[in-house]
Amino acid sequence: MLDIKNLHVKLEEEDKQILKGVDLHVPAGSVHAIMGPNGSGKSTLSYVLAGRDGYEVTEGEATLDGADLLQLEPEERAAAGLFLAFQYPVEIPGVGNMTFLRTALNGQRKARGEPEVNSADFLKLVREKAATLKITNDMLKRPVNMGFSGGEKKRNEILQMAVLEPRMCILDETDSGLDVDAMKLVAEGVNALRDEGRAFLLITHYQRLLDHIQPDAVHIMADGRIAKSGGPELALEVEKNGYAEFEGEVA
Amino acid sequence: MAVAQPKIDLAESLLSRHAAPGPGARWAQEARAAAAARLRAMGAPVRRDEYWKYTDPARLTAAELAPAAPLEPEKEALYGDRAQLKLVFVDGVLDADASDALALDGLTVEPLARALATDIHWARDLYGVLEARGQDPVPRPLAALNTAVAGQGVAIRVSARVATPVTIVNRQRAADSDVVLHHLILLEDGAEMTLLEAGPAGARYNTCLEVDLGRGAQFHHVRTQGRDNERHAITHSFARLAAEASFKAFTLTVNGVLTRNESVIEFTGDDAKAHVAGAAAGDGRFHHDDTVFVTHDGVNCESRQVFKKVLRNGALGVFQGKILVRPGAQQTDGYQISQALLLDEDSQFLAKPELEIYADDVACSHGSTVGAIDEDAMFYLTSRGVSKPDAQDMLVLAFLDEAIQEIEDDALADGMRERLAGWLARRR
Numbered sequence: 065m066l067d068i069k070n071l072h073v074k075l076e077e078e079d080k081q082i083l084k085g086v087d088l089h090v091p092a093g094s095v096h097a098i099m100g101p102n103g104s105g106k107s108t109l110s111y112v113l114a115g116r117d118g119y120e121v122t123e124g125e126a127t128l129d130g131a132d133l134l135q136l137e138p139e140e141r142a143a144a145g146l147f148l149a150f151q152y153p154v155e156i157p158g159v160g161n162m163t164f165l166r167t168a169l170n171g172q173r174k175a176r177g178e179p180e181v182n183s184a185d186f187l188k189l190v191r192e193k194a195a196t197l198k199i200t201n202d203m204l205k206r207p208v209n210m211g212f213s214g215g216e217k218k219r220n221e222i223l224q225m226a227v228l229e230p231r232m233c234i235l236d237e238t239d240s241g242l243d244v245d246a247m248k249l250v251a252e253g254v255n256a257l258r259d260e261g262r263a264f265l266l267i268t269h270y271q272r273l274l275d276h277i278q279p280d281a282v283h284i285m286a287d288g289r290i291a292k293s294g295g296p297e298l299a300l301e302v303e304k305n306g307y308a309e310f311e312g313e314v315a
Numbered sequence: 316m317a318v319a320q321p322k323i324d325l326a327e328s329l330l331s332r333h334a335a336p337g338p339g340a341r342w343a344q345e346a347r348a349a350a351a352a353r354l355r356a357m358g359a360p361v362r363r364d365e366y367w368k369y370t371d372p373a374r375l376t377a378a379e380l381a382p383a384a385p386l387e388p389e390k391e392a393l394y395g396d397r398a399q400l401k402l403v404f405v406d407g408v409l410d411a412d413a414s415d416a417l418a419l420d421g422l423t424v425e426p427l428a429r430a431l432a433t434d435i436h437w438a439r440d441l442y443g444v445l446e447a448r449g450q451d452p453v454p455r456p457l458a459a460l461n462t463a464v465a466g467q468g469v470a471i472r473v474s475a476r477v478a479t480p481v482t483i484v485n486r487q488r489a490a491d492s493d494v495v496l497h498h499l500i501l502l503e504d505g506a507e508m509t510l511l512e513a514g515p516a517g518a519r520y521n522t523c524l525e526v527d528l529g530r531g532a533q534f535h536h537v538r539t540q541g542r543d544n545e546r547h548a549i550t551h552s553f554a555r556l557a558a559e560a561s562f563k564a565f566t567l568t569v570n571g572v573l574t575r576n577e578s579v580i581e582f583t584g585d586d587a588k589a590h591v592a593g594a595a596a597g598d599g600r601f602h603h604d605d606t607v608f609v610t611h612d613g614v615n616c617e618s619r620q621v622f623k624k625v626l627r628n629g630a631l632g633v634f635q636g637k638i639l640v641r642p643g644a645q646q647t648d649g650y651q652i653s654q655a656l657l658l659d660e661d662s663q664f665l666a667k668p669e670l671e672i673y674a675d676d677v678a679c680s681h682g683s684t685v686g687a688i689d690e691d692a693m694f695y696l697t698s699r700g701v702s703k704p705d706a707q708d709m710l711v712l713a714f715l716d717e718a719i720q721e722i723e724d725d726a727l728a729d730g731m732r733e734r735l736a737g738w739l740a741r742r743r
Contacts, residue, residue, distance in 0.1 A: 115698065116698075117690065117694070139700050139701060139703065139706075143700050147698075154691050154694075156695065156696070159692075159709050164699070164701070165699075167705055167709065168696070171701045171702050175700065224699060
């Protein structure tokens, strides 16, 4: 599903190389986790894949089912089935959550040449998904992420994911700032979406999230590269020993 | 300070240019003469004047006006099919045939000319009176000109709470119409009315609205300045509020070459409220100026100024807003915000917020900001599949909404939102 080859990325504004040759293959139906210390380039990888401005790809490629992601605008990547759950979901005053979600869903459908969803069906869909994530009607009515707690924002990301039904889901530190109950809700939301045709890339500092969402593979990222790949046991190893081993390589 | 000769000459020229407004009652003639004298004394506006440095008055005062193509009638902005008393002005002249009968329970409405021709009339205590009060400390020469030469408008006296709005529909027929309109509204104690306004009064126009609010009276004003692309306009709203009165005004402005909306509000009693708001969206050849002056001379009064502008392709926005708190006007709650969203680097916003306070127990705040589209918000929206144009429109509408929220009537507010959304969609 997602193929990243030798991806090199630097900041546009300054001469700073962040990714130094990332190779990653996430097949359909799988859950991969990327762990790594602060500053290793995990979030940059997620932003570059989603199409955020400010980064320059100097080498390498990233494809989604063969389509060159790096040539697409963010909204085209979304329509192609890519979704990034933000580490820091953005608050947008004045834009209603429902209006936003409906415009997004119909924007994607339109881009794919599918008919738009009418408001009754949309409302039903959102209410159903929101209930399982314990997102209240009041939250749905509010402007996007306004007045939401940290946990509510993360649940709102998962709601968007559930409504938009992307094929490739990237979750950037969705577990940070969550208490145990909220983490369970988020994990249940993700697990409910696990599917043969769908893949996940979980970016996290901690092994904790992986207790709730069992990954098929774990990658350790350090200094802009995948330093080590392995099974779920790798996460436990890191939990025990920290990242010193990998950072040592860098130094 | 002596007034410069060119200002005096231009004032003479302005006065001579407009046809004599007809005989009128003696008091009306005196009011006009007094206004002409005021104009001569202060001189016509020029760019060097403090309150005209951001907006060149030349195009409002030039002998030659820039012609404007009249709008097709179906493009007029209207207020839906709600019950309303409609008054139609064509090139600044009341069209009785196109207007509804001048009758509505709880108020009297008559052509301004008739009020000014009546020897004993309540209009005597209002015509040019608030305009004259509003000349100090900032001169408003084009308002004095208006009082001196106006022959058309309406005079409305409200004696009850009237739910049905009065709508002034302006239509422009002649490409070179140079219109002066003057409206008077007297709200008796406890009375209430809503005034809606739409449409271009002329290729160039100068309007003056004087609203006198009695104790506990409520006035709602919603106005659209819409599709008349080549408009050159100056409008003035003068309001005086007695105790516990409430004045709420909102203006939506899109298009137009030059639009200056002046609001001059004076609290003379205690516990009154005045909210003045405006949303403006400009593209290209668009100069929009909100000039607001609020004087607090009563205790525990609340004033709010909320002005938002979205500008692109070299459009220019101006805000000059002042809150003056006179000695003794304690517990004043004054708020003023002016914000511009610039969609490109060619557009410009010039703001001059002012506070002048002579009482010690007041809460006054003001803020003025200029910004671009929030890139984080833009990325968030597009990363979910919202197209860039949709995302930009969503953020623009969200930005303007703070001003639209000042409209109390939800249906009217939604109408403004729809109008703006339509305008944005047509500009893609």
